[in-house]
Amino acid sequence: MHVGAHVAADSSLARKQALLLSRPLEPFPVLTAKVKLTWDCNLRCGVCRIWRRRGLVGNHTLEQEAVESLVKCLAERGLKKIQYSGGEVFLVEWLPALLRYSVGLGLQVNITTNGTLLDKQAAKMVVGERVKAVNFSIDSPKRREHDAMRGKEGAWRATVQGLENLLAARSKKGRGPKIGVNTVVTRRNFKRLPRLYSMLKEMGVERWRLIAVDTEEAGLRPSKRQWWELNGLFSQWRDLLIRIPAWPQNRGWEKMARNGRYACGFYGDRICFAPWFHLFVDADGAAFTCCLARGGGVNLGNLAEDGPEGILDGAARAAVKEMFASGRRFDVCDRCDLFLEENELLNKMAMANPGPGRRGG
Numbered sequence: 001m002h003v004g005a006h007v008a009a010d011s012s013l014a015r016k017q018a019l020l021l022s023r024p025l026e027p028f029p030v031l032t033a034k035v036k037l038t039w040d041c042n043l044r045c046g047v048c049r050i051w052r053r054r055g056l057v058g059n060h061t062l063e064q065e066a067v068e069s070l071v072k073c074l075a076e077r078g079l080k081k082i083q084y085s086g087g088e089v090f091l092v093e094w095l096p097a098l099l100r101y102s103v104g105l106g107l108q109v110n111i112t113t114n115g116t117l118l119d120k121q122a123a124k125m126v127v128g129e130r131v132k133a134v135n136f137s138i139d140s141p142k143r144r145e146h147d148a149m150r151g152k153e154g155a156w157r158a159t160v161q162g163l164e165n166l167l168a169a170r171s172k173k174g175r176g177p178k179i180g181v182n183t184v185v186t187r188r189n190f191k192r193l194p195r196l197y198s199m200l201k202e203m204g205v206e207r208w209r210l211i212a213v214d215t216e217e218a219g220l221r222p223s224k225r226q227w228w229e230l231n232g233l234f235s236q237w238r239d240l241l242i243r244i245p246a247w248p249q250n251r252g253w254e255k256m257a258r259n260g261r262y263a264c265g266f267y268g269d270r271i272c273f274a275p276w277f278h279l280f281v282d283a284d285g286a287a288f289t290c291c292l293a294r295g296g297g298v299n300l301g302n303l304a305e306d307g308p309e310g311i312l313d314g315a316a317r318a319a320v321k322e323m324f325a326s327g328r329r330f331d332v333c334d335r336c337d338l339f340l341e342e343n344e345l346l347n348k349m350a351m352a353n354p355g356p357g358r359r360g361g
């Protein structure tokens with residue numbers, strides 16, 4: 001779901017959005033949310049910090065009742081899409097019940113999975129529960145390279161099998177979720193991306209999300225030349241790509257991207273509207289504006305201690321909205337490629353319809 005397009009198509013929401021920069025605390029619904037159900041995972045991806053947290057902290061799987069109360073509260077306030085991820089979501093026993101509950105609330109429900117546990121029975125369940133999209137993680141068309149990145153031999157084969165199981169269940173039922181693939185782009189797997197694109201097309205994958213590696217290790221991030229090459233390929237892959245992992249429109253963008261500043265100067269004169277339209281809840285119940293804000297934003301509260309209302313209506317979330325409306329942002333925003341296209345449209349709309357006390361561009 002493209003939040004910008006959704007707001008643009010709804011005149012009542014568009015009017016509310018136009019007011020946010022001058023009146024940041026006016027009601028505006030959280031339209032999309034992401035919930036990490038668990039930090040448990042059966043893989044050991046090199047660039048992932050999540051599975052390492054197991055054992056370091058107490059809770060690593062949310063309570064089913066807590067997630068359902070959050071989803072119910074958000075749905076009553078206008079939520080449209082919820083994404084469940086982990087860790088690995090298929091390790092959560094009550095996943096089928098949660099999917100049924102969420103779809104029953106009228107939500108678009110998406111799952112992100114490594115796919116290795118998606119056997120025929122799980123695939124049938126996902127189709128039966130009317131999940132809208134399932135996103136698998138595949139980093140390379142080369143089995144050994146993917147397995148090395150995912151930290152487990154046999155991971156590539158198991159993921160591809162999971163994807164095939166879902167394709168088969170969907171075809172048997174005559175309907176089912178859109179099938180997507182998430183790929184973490186690094187300096188090492190970069191040259192195999194064209195082959196991966198062809199492989200995904202052949203398999204019948206419908207969406208491809210390239211995610212720039214989030215790491216302090218400079219040698220793992222794509223080089224300036226690779227970013228330049230990648231920019232040339234974006235248009236050829238546009239039929240599959242649903243997100244471009246950088247903003248290649250500002251001068252010197254390749255250098256910024258090489259340095260891990262994937263927003264590439266996008267937020268120099270723009271605002272991120274995620275503090276209003278999005279919410280992220282981690283597997284320990286901690287809530288943030290988005291998943292990147294977990295590593296450099298403001299904690300909005302905890303699901304177990306504050307409940308959904310305490311998070312949504314709390315002082316911390318209000319302060320973040322005021323901060324962003326005043327043009328300030330988190331340091332981590334410069335590294336962020338999460339909602340660039342959505343924010344581009346929302347900023348254009350805000351400038352075209354400035355609220356009281358603001359001037360249009």
Ligand code: SF4
Nearest residue numbers: 272274290292333336
């Ligand atoms: S990290 Fe990204 S999504 Fe989160 S507030 Fe900053 S720009 Fe917005």
